[in-house]
Amino acid sequence: MTTSHDDDLGLRNILAELRAGVGVETNSQRVFELHYPWVRRFFSRLGYAAADCEDLAQDTLGRVFSQLESFRDEGSFKSWLFAVAANRHRNEIRRRHREKRNAAEVPINAPAEDGPPWEPPAPDVSPAQAAFENERREALAQAIKELPRQMGQVLALRIVQDLKYREIAAVLQISIETVKAHLSQARQRLRAELGDDYGEWVD
Amino acid sequence: MPSRPDLTEALRARLQGERYARHPLPEELVAYHEQRISSDEADEIRAHLVACPGCVAELLGLADLSEEKDDSGSEVARAEMDAAWQRQRARLFPSPPASFTPARKTTAPIHPAWAAAASLGLAAALLAVVAIAQWRTIATLSQPLANPPLVNLAPAGSVRQESGEASRLLLSANAQRAWVILNPARELSSPSYDVDLLDSKRRLVLRFQGLQPSEAANFRLEIPRTVLPVGDYRILLFARQAESRQFQEEFDLRVRSATSPAP
DSSP states (O other), X not given: OOOHHHHHHHHHHHHHHHHTTSSHHHHHHHHHHHHHHHHHHHHHHTTOOHHXXXXXXXXXXXXXXXXXXXXXXXXXXXXXXXXXXXXXXXXXXXXXXXXXXXXXXXXTTSOOOSSSOOOOOOOOOOHHHHXXXXXXXXXXXXXXXXXXXXXXXXXXXXXXXXXXXXXXXXXXXXXXXXXXXXXXXXXXXXXXXXXXXXXXXXX | OOOHHHHHHHHHHHHGGGOOSSOOOHHHHHHHHTTOSOHHHHHHHHHHHHHOHHHHHHHHHHHHHXXXXXXXXXXXXXXXXXXHHHHHHHHHSOOOOOOOOOOOOOOSOOOHHHHHHHHHHHHHHHHHHHHHHHHHHHHHHHSOOOSOOEEEEOOXXXXXXXXXXXXXXXXXXXXXXXXXXXXXXXXOOSSEEEEEEEOTTOOEEEEEEEEOOXXXXXEEEEEEGGGOOSEEEEEEEEEEETTEEEEEEEEEEEEEETTSOOO
C-alpha cells in the first residue's frame, strides 16, 4: 500500500514529465482522473447544479493544465489546486451577482407593481403577552452573549449553519469530543438560566 | 414556547460584533487549515468562518481534499469519467482541420466559365493552404515541446559508459531544454541529494539541490539549453546530510549538436 509521501512523489514525477513535454497526453489524463472527482464534489458542496459542477470542474482543470508552469514543486499540488478552484468559484459568484444586478434594472417608464407586498396579519396577542415574549427573547440574547467564546462558536455553527460535529471540528480545529462537550454544556447553561424550554433546541 | 428561529436570531446577533474584515483568500484558508499562521490570525479567520457559510463550505472542501487518497474514479462512474476526460482532452489537444486536396488535372478543353470558376476556386484554395500553415505553426508553438533530447547516464568508469556514445546528448537547433537521467550504481539511502554540473574546466555551471530520487531510483534533471553549449561536462552526485554533502558518484556528459557529424 502506497503512503501519502509515495503518492506525492508519484504525482511530482508526473507533473515534472508534463512540464518537460514527456508523455503529455497520458500524464494529463492521469492528473485529470486523479483530481476530477474532488473538483466536481467541491463545486457540488458549494451548491451548484450538477451541470454547472461539471462545467466549472472542466474549467478549473483546464486552468490547472494551462498554468502548470507556475506551480512550484516545493508547495502542495492539492493546496494549489484548491486555490485555483476556490478562485474560479469566487469569480463565478461575482459574475452571477453582476448579471443579477444588471437584470434587475427597470426602465423608468415601466408600469408600477401592484401595491406593497402582502404581509400576514399580526397574531392576535395581548400587549402583556407581547411584552412577555420580548422579555424572553432579550433574556435569550443575553444568555447567548455570555457564553464562552468557543462554546458560542460551536453553537452558532450547529444551530445557524447546521453543520455536523465532524464539520464543526474541522472548521474550528478542535476535536469532535470538544464539540460535543461544548454543546452539552451550552444546553445545561441555557436550561439553568432560562428554563427547560430553551435547552431542547441544543442537540 | 420559544422557537428555533429565536435561538438562531440570538446567535446571529452575537456574531454581528465579531465579523472578520474580509473573506480570507484561498491561500489564507490553506494556511489556516495547515495551521501555518499565528494564533491571532487564526482567531480572526475563525470568527469570520462562524459567520460566513460560503467560506466554511470552501474550507470543508479543502479538508475533504486533504483527507482523500488516490480514489480516481471511485465515486465517478467509469463511463462518466471517460466522457469528462474526452471533453477536457478536446480542450487540451484540439484536432487540426482536414488537409486540403488540390483539384485533379484534366487535358480536356475547358469552358471559359468553368475556367473562371476554377481560377476562383484555386485562389480560395491557396488562401486556405496559407491559413492552415499559419494555424499549424501557432498550434505547434502553443503546445508544450514534445520529446526533448534525453540521455541516460551510468556512472563514469562503469562498463556501460565505456562507449563514448552512451554519454552523448544530441541537441537539435530548436531544442529548448534537455533531460539528463542519472542512474547511480550505489544504493540511495540519503534523505536528499545535490547535483553539480561542471564544464570541461571544472567550473560550476548549474547546481540542483534537495533532489529526491524517482521511483526508478534515478534522478531526472531538466536542463535549459542555454547552459549547455556543445562540449564535455562532468556531473557530480552528492548525498545531503544535515549541513554537509558527501560525494557519491560522477557521470560524464558529452553535448553535441544534432546537425554536426558526431566525433
